[in-house]
Amino acid sequence: MSAAPAPTGNGAEAAAIAEDSPAPRRGGLARLVGLFNANWTSWAGLAMLVVIVLMAIFAPLLAPYDPLDQSILNRLKPPSADFLMGTDAFGRDVLSRVLYGARISLIVAIAAIGLAMVAGGTIGLVSGYVGGRFDVAMMQAMDVLMSFPSLILGLVIVALLGPELRNLIVAISLTAVPPFARIARAPTLAVKERAFVEAGRALGFSHARIIFVHILPNVMSEVVVMGTLWLATAVRVEASLSFIGLGVKPPTPTWGGMMRDAFENILDAPWIAIYPGLAILALVFALNLLGDGLRDATDPKLRGE
């Protein structure tokens, strides 16, 4: 990045301005990429994630069989050249089901966390900006929501609303709203004290403009990093709910649901459980690696290290 621009105006002033300039500094994004680069583990996570996403998108091309096709002749076959990951109790190809299963995991996690980010982020921003009793009341409400174990809350909501894709997304996002509200509120409290917010008000900007145009970009990086880490949690919760039997209804392949089905034949056919288990693990691990690297890159406390 180049030094400060050459000033116009009279000579003495120009000289003084030049002298007054700080040392050239790298911009925010470049620094972030630099720190991200320094951490090879976050690249590993990103690579794993990309592979899984591609597998989900191109599942119809990659899968050797239809994931729903049952075959009485091929029940509980161990892994072989024909069925790389074996077959389940209905003779369905485990590999094909694992590939398709990635779709539900990704859709639920991305939709739920996207929703939680928007809802929680807005609550945190508005609550922090407004302050006072409104803020206290909102944060108390978030505390109440957080005092339910998230898996239990998700369980209850899905069970009562019915195990459908939409309800699953709503339930998981609801459990993730409080942390996003908190993570967005903390920097909002700091940013709203800065003079540029006051300047915006003096210039006649609306509160909405100040919150979403001026404060939001200053809060965004924290929320996004948190989002990556919570994607991992959402994948885990979705799989857990499916395992309990409250996921997307069969025969749609989900990783958690596959492990639930595998449970009955765990003595004879452990492969039915092992492969979807490894798939869940790989996706959650990839998201955690990525989120961890991003957090290290954005955490000012770790920057000095």
Place this chain on the structure above:
Amino acid sequence: MIRFILRRLLAAAPTLLAVLTVVFLIVRVIPGDPALVILGDQATPEAINALRARLGLDRPLHEQYVSFLLTALSGDLGQSMVSGKPVIEELVAVLPHTIDLTLASLLLGVVLGVPCGIWAALHRNRFIDYAVRIVSLLGLSFPVFVSGIFLLIAFALTWRLFPVIGTADLNDWGDRLHKLVLPTIALGSVMAAYIARVTRSSMLQSLSEDYIRTARAKGVPWRVVVWRHGLRNALLPVVTVVGLYLGILIGNSVLTEIVFNRPGLGRVVVAALTQRDYTMLQGLLVIYCFLIVVVNLLTDLAYGFIDPRVKHG
């Protein structure tokens, strides 16, 4: 000290009240008539109305709310809609199993996690550090039911070391411990992973403080610096995290209980949900939240023991 506890309890009271309200609303507002669910589609309207009256569902919502609060505060959580037995009785019967598992996992988490975290922090950016960081990240990426099933396949089926499933006899300590081993590994390893990561970063933080440099400069041996100055200050965030993740631990015990076919709160939750046992569900949620409030209180108290600056005035 007692005043401190009382004040903390007083502060927790509004939260508990709000929690009870939310529980009440969740169970009432969500669609589905419990009476219809219990009796099935074939039930006559008379039978449904009779059951509704017996459950108190025909009364206005605010009346139901007040009587729910009053009974909940007196420790009476009503009767199960399915078995007819008092909810509190059924819950107390399974509670020891859940508490066994939770405490054992917590213990494993601390015993494994704290030393690993310290070890990694002292070998910053060396192989050990990377290994601990990656293994712990992997550990907390395991959904508990996945690690549980993997453990089942590995230990119980292949090597036949531990019993696969079972209800432990609460009076036989040997049996109780034996059946606890696999579930504890599954649940405790997640806890250990969290604790190791937090210990590492807070240890690094405290080792970079000025007073550590001062102690070193004075010629205090490194071992003494680490144990007396570093660790003591590093443990504070660890306590917070243990408190925070106990909620997750309690939630995850549902999965562990299903995988290992253990009795416990988790199994009761799933059963109550599938049978639409609303009073049971209500009672369970109250118990869960009560446990979390108690854990938060204990966390605050633990703070005082570790950090003398926190006064229980």
Place this chain on the structure above:
Amino acid sequence: MAEAPVLAVRNLRKHFVQRKGFPNPVTVTVRAVDDISFAIRPGEAFGLVGESGCGKSTAARALLRLIEPDAGSVTYRGEDVLAARGGALKLLRRKLQIVFQDPYSSLNPRRTIAQTLVEPMQVHGLARGADALARARALLDEVGLPAAALDRYPHEFSGGQRQRIGIARALAVEPELIIADEPVSALDVSIQAQVLMLLKDLQARRHLAFLFVSHDLGVVRWFCQRVAVMYLGRIVEEGPVEDVLHEPLHPYARVLRDASPVPDPALRAALPRIEGEIPSAANPPAGCHFHPRCPRALPACRESFPATTEPAPGRRVACHLYPAEDRASVR
């Protein structure tokens, strides 16, 4: 003199109420701004001086309604600022602008200079698109920065340059009065002079009125035509800069003047030192707030706060030494 004021402030008041302590909360009222009145004429630079904590910045913010005042009136060209809402308030915001003390926090770090300058124009419907950019370029030129600055972010600029950008942003909505809240006190001394020159220049060229809030008497003397001295939330003296700073009437104004460095060494005689601590605005002394530190305190000073009198034309003072009927004794 007869010209109608651009801004008139009457009995403006802002008290902060805090409740502290558990379980027996004590209510503490900080009288940050307590019934202050003054008027600024078109094109005039009016100084508001006082020690830190005297409420001068609070006053500036209260009259812009960045914090809502509790009582009093503020009128801009006869229009009630405190009652305005919606479109009327937005229009008033265009006319009254503010330049902040801290050039680092007053610019949004995530927005380019172009965005910072164009946004106010768009919000007020003054210009958009290429037109707005052209105006932004002209504004930068006016404050002595090159057009190349448009695409840069605040962190690429020095404190002095940022303050120029802050001034350009205030000018973007074509105000008639600028409230400058310690606009140079965060800058290096050499930069201070340049920014002051710029402000003076703008005042003449655009016929701007200024409310210049500062603790630096030297700067106020150079920049302002009239000045008001504040002590613990109240204005104790007001008048033309030359008169007030050369020949203060109020003992506090005198003490303040004597404490500030004077460029002429001949004037540096043996001066009475200020005595005692600054009392807290949360618990000000009864009567005249200044009496515990006042070298000329009278018994009446303990009893009641003095009324404001006009001992000489254009000069107002709130002090028991200048009773209302005794106008002649000053000169």
